[in-house]
Amino acid sequence: MNQSERRRAIENQHLSTRRSVTIPALASIFRVAENTIKSDLLFLESHGVAVCENPNGKPQRWFAVRSKDDLEMTLEVACAIKRIEKTARVLLPKALFHEVECLFNAANDAYLSKQKVNHRSKVIRYDNSVSDIDLMKHLHRGKIAADTLEEIKSAIYTANMLRLEIDECEEVLGDVSLVEVDEQLFLEGNMCGVSGKLQRFNTRDVSSAEVIERPLFRSARNRAA
Structure with a gap:
């Protein structure tokens, strides 16, 4: 695997907006030196693909940069997705649910953040009344x-x-x-x-x-x- 292929694999297969990855872990996966992986990640960072959460940390935790095209969830969308998570977990195979779990995590995060400033919303009122x-x-x-x-x-x-x-x-x-x-x-x-x-x-x-x-x-x- 050459440099371009490795960097493309890191971007598409290992970087996530929800779960971090470390330089030692990637070095082990690709069987290259840690400095090589660090150079790859810095290259991806310079292209707006990767971001390091803790630049001075050991180990550093790297994430994918959230796309500007990602769905901006309204309170209504977040509530609807949050409500069907249990059903999806039961009906979908574990591997398939794992692929879409980030959507439910994002919905829960969006709901919690919007709940604080919309506590009188009819969406919040309805969800609270039937949540249990x-x-x-x-x-x-x-x-x-x-x-x-x-x-x-x-x-x-x-x-x-x-x-x-x-x-x-x-x-x-x-x-x-x-x-x-x-x-x-x-x-x-x-x-x-x-x-x-x-x-x-x-x-x-x-x-x-x-x-x-x-x-x-x-x-x-x-x-x-």
């Missing part, structure tokens, strides 16, 4: 209907109210949330009206659900203005 609940499990076990679950998720995400039909009776709830107790899934919310009493219903008993927009009340002074 395996919705797919309850759906597959018939503990909630698919269309009912969709309406409940929408009500949580949009902070709108929810009209329910239970035992041929109609209920309207606000500030709805899902709660898991003893392997059962419950819907909680405040009753519409003056009392605003907190109610809890087993989702299995909900025959239908529909999101309704939260009414907006304005004072007479505001209307006059």
Whole structure:
């Protein structure tokens, strides 16, 4: 392997934005002197491909420079990718998941960094409300209907109210949330009206659900203005 081939192999096969590589490790892989690898890495650094995290460290830790074309994750994208990580880990072969694991790591990092400055976001509110609940499990076990679950998720995400039909009776709830107790899934919310009493219903008993927009009340002074 000549110099150009080795440098290309280092760039394409060994440098990563997530995991560091050291000069001794690369020297062992390519069976060349450490000074040779150091020269290769400095060459790649000068071309904007590699970067050393700790120039004065022993050993030095080298990474790939993140491409300007990398996906810039919004909070919504990061949340969606983060939510499917467990499913991907189960469904994909270990070797294949390892190839895409950096995407999930990046999503988790982006979510955590954006969460601090968007703590009132509806994305954060929704994710916090369902993060500890395996919705797919309850759906597959018939503990909630698919269309009912969709309406409940929408009500949580949009902070709108929810009209329910239970035992041929109609209920309207606000500030709805899902709660898991003893392997059962419950819907909680405040009753519409003056009392605003907190109610809890087993989702299995909900025959239908529909999101309704939260009414907006304005004072007479505001209307006059």
